[in-house]
Amino acid sequence: MADERPRARPLQALRPARRPGPRQNPPDDPHEAPSPKRQVAFRTGISAESRAAAFLIAKGFRILARRWRSPVGEIDIIARRRTLLIFVEVKARENLDDAAWSVTPRQRQRIAAAAEVWLAHNPDARIRDMRFDAMLLAPGRIPRHITAAFDTSG
Secondary structure (H helix, E strand, C coil), rough: CCCCCCCCHHHHCCCCCCCCCCCHHHHHCCCCCHHHHHEEEHHHHHHHHHHHHHHHHHCCEEEEEECCCCCCCCEEEEEEEECEEEEEEECCCCCCCHHHHHCCCCHHHHHHHHHHHHHHHHCCCCCCCEEEEEEEECEEEEECCEEECCCCCC
């Protein structure tokens, strides 16, 4: 007697059929690999976040989350030291001045919105103070930790 159970379709069959001909917008296709330039930027960002996290640990912080994402934004590092909670934006550039200027007002809004979501999902009665910091990194330089890099009130 043959097995009557339905067979699972191969993973290939679940993907949408590719359109024939040249593509107008290759980055929109989720099955295509990112460009080499984008891959290098991603690896640089991950490396910078790792260096920033190590720097914060050396300063006595406990890393609660890295690359935390919500529908409204992403926070590079969330850390706590005693009753202080910090949300850290990590920026790596060729020099520290360029890194300092790269945190835009729109990014600040998205980080603040993501922080509100994180706080709603992770209530902690021990937290008494909260701030938004920036960690600036450049090749061959010690990371620069900017405390209270921006304010979200008003």
